[in-house]
Amino acid sequence: VQQARETLAERLLDIYRRASAPEWPWFEEVVSYDNAQLSHALMLSGRGMGHRPEMMEVGLKSLDWLVRLQRPQDGHFVPVGSNGFYRRGKTRARFDQQPLEAYATVSACLEAHRLTGEIRWRKEAQVAFDWFLGRNDLRQPLYDADTGGCRDGLHADRINQNRGGESTLAFLL
Numbered sequence: 001v002q003q004a005r006e007t008l009a010e011r012l013l014d015i016y017r018r019a020s021a022p023e024w025p026w027f028e029e030v031v032s033y034d035n036a037q038l039s040h041a042l043m044l045s046g047r048g049m050g051h052r053p054e055m056m057e058v059g060l061k062s063l064d065w066l067v068r069l070q071r072p073q074d075g076h077f078v079p080v081g082s083n084g085f086y087r088r089g090k091t092r093a094r095f096d097q098q099p100l101e102a103y104a105t106v107s108a109c110l111e112a113h114r115l116t117g118e119i120r121w122r123k124e125a126q127v128a129f130d131w132f133l134g135r136n137d138l139r140q141p142l143y144d145a146d147t148g149g150c151r152d153g154l155h156a157d158r159i160n161q162n163r164g165g166e167s168t169l170a171f172l173l
Helices: 002-019 036-048 053-069 099-116 119-133 165-172
Strands: none
Touching: 002 036, 002 053, 036 053, 036 099, 053 099, 099 119, 099 165
């Protein structure tokens, strides 16, 4: 298992080295789906493999860029939308926003806090979590306390009323 982790973490680091640039510190030419998991994986692997500084630094740097991208003008959390995503040099999709993005960002920011001790990362995790509670573009909660379910996302004009297992787990995790 440790060898598999090392192999995969090295591949992810290599992918980052080939795709990133100073203005685009990311793993691919597109920011698509479940984004913060990439940064999170490098932070966890770097820490878990005897403190591999480059992995931890790349995880933190890419997460910092992603968090700034998903929080325009220090406002509420605005994940990259799945209706077109965000290709390098193109316009970023604002909708459809997915609960999995908020969960992945919360989880990665909490790991960044464990790694650095910086309170900033706990605050960023809270901002991403608050998206579920109505601090989002539509100012409507996705989590329903009466049913315990979480709606499946934000469209430009409405909340997706489906309450799938993935969305509910994203909130609960």
